[in-house]
Amino acid sequence: MRTQVGIIGAGPAGLMLSHLLHLQGIESIIIESRSREEIEGTIRAGVLEQGTVDLLNATGVGERMMREGHVHEGIELQFNGNRHRIDFAELTGGKQIMVYPQHEVIKDLVAARLKANRTIFFNVCDVKLVNIESTQPKIEYTNELGESQVIECDFIVGCDGFHGPSRQSIPKSKRVEKQQIYPFGWLGIIAETPQVNPELIYAHHERGFALLSTRTPSIQRHYLQVDPKDDIANWSDDRIWSELHARVDMEGWTLPQGPIIQKNIVSMRSFVCETMQYGRLYLAGDAAHIVPPTGAKGLNLAVADVQVLSQGIREFYEQGNQNILQKYSQTCLKRIWRAQRFSWWMTTILHTNQNHSPFEYGIQLTELDNVTSSRNAAANLAENYVGLPFELPLYKHELSQK
Structure with a gap:
């Protein structure tokens, strides 16, 4: 097989890149190790930045999001028995977030990809990248029938x-990688209860730490800070609700509870591979960076990566210009490190670290007080x-004509 861009992975980064390339008349093939049912059925949280929402709408895949997603104009921070609202819209000139699962x-x-009669191969294995330092790289893999396949491509x-x-x-x-492992885990549940609050x-x-969020009017997603090495078997439904009540209930307000239909524990890390390009191979999304979920940046960083990359590939084919491609890592890393800083900061100020001294705990509470009492500090969080x-403007007028 021959295509212009071979894409490995049908997550948000790979699918969004293929969609942007299609709108610009550039061919691509996606291969994915999982089934369509698995990637569409694995429940993942989703908090979409204003720019991500704008991009999905501008490229024709935002209709259902706008119909079924939940627009939030702020969040609430709770500490010392009180809640404090951070008003995003007021602090950022009207910007919002959209709660819409990944x-x-x-x-x-996927629906847009298949409607356009573009190719996705699911259930592949034994993926190997060949000749990535040349101008004719290849992807070798085994398809779901057990047959060996090769994709020849430019990128x-x-x-x-x-x-x-x-x-x-x-x-x-050649890889420059930086990582931090946090001593925190998140126990996440999906529960059948009424909506807890209009905002997170x-x-x-x-x-x-605890996080209360919503999925639908009758399905909610909540999280508890736990030991990342803990076993979910140690957490009965009664224990989970008891711990949530202890951390979030306030005078005159009690968290509604109901049947828990899913629960799991995930560990937390920050990771950056600063080598996002090597030869004709480019990394995007979680292949290049991981953020703790506290800052809600994972999917949004993936979309930002491929927005840059799609424009670089477009310039290559239309103008023979590689300026954007050559600066791909540099351009993306500026945003990635700012998102890492924000995610680290949110994680640090909100989670309880058992190794902290009373002084450090006092600083943590003061940081929360500062961000909820200083307009400048609140605006920084909101922004x-x-x-x-x-980093690069979207070709809105041209995409809309495709």
């Missing part, structure tokens, strides 16, 4: 996550949460 974004992008884009083969194909001596509640408590501007 797997729903994936459904919309390979690795959107296959932290554990995928793309980043590992860059020689270790981030709660700091001496027993640990980062709703999303920084894209």
Whole structure:
């Protein structure tokens, strides 16, 4: 097979890139190790920045999001038994966020891909990247029938996550990687209860962090800070609700509870591979960076990566110009590190660290007090949460004509 861009991974990065390339008349093939049912059915949280929402709408895949998503104009921070609202719209000139799960974004992008009669191969394995330092790289893999296949292309884009083969194909001596592991885990539940609050509640408590969010009027998503090495079997439904009540209930307000239909524990890390390009291989999304979920930046960073990359590939084919491609890592890393800083800051001020001294705990509470009492501090949080501007402008008028 021959195509212009070979994409490994059908997550938000790979699907959004293929969609942007299609609108610009550039061919691509996506391969994915999982089934369509699995990528569309794996429930993942989704907080979309204003820029991500604008891009989905501008490229024709935002209709269901606008119909079924939940627009939030702020969040609430809870500590010392009180809640404080951060008004995004007022602090950022009207910008908002959209609560719309990642797997729903994936459904919309897969549907757009198939409607355009563009190719996705699911259930592949044994993926190998070949000749990535040349101008004729190849992707070798085995399809779901057990047959060996080869995709010849001009570019390979690795959107296959932290554990995928793309980043590992860059020689270790050439990869610049930086990582921090946090001593916090998140126990997440999906529960059948009425809506808790119109906006997300981030709660700091001496027993640990908690987050209350919504999915639908009858399905909610909540999180508890736990030991990342803990076993979910140790957490009965009664224990989970008891701990949530201890951390978020206030005088005159009690968290509604109901049947828990899903629960799991995930660890937290920050990771950046600063080598986002090697030869004709480009990394995007989780293949290049991981952020703790506290800052709600993972999907949004993936979309920002491919927005830059799609324009670089467009310039290459239309003008023979590689300026954007040559600066791809540099351009993306500026945004990535700002998102890492924000996610680290949110994680640090909200989670209870058992290794902290009473002095450090006091500083943590004072930081929360500062961000809820200083307009400048609140504006900084709001600006980062709703999303920084894209590094490159979107070709809105041209995409809308495709």
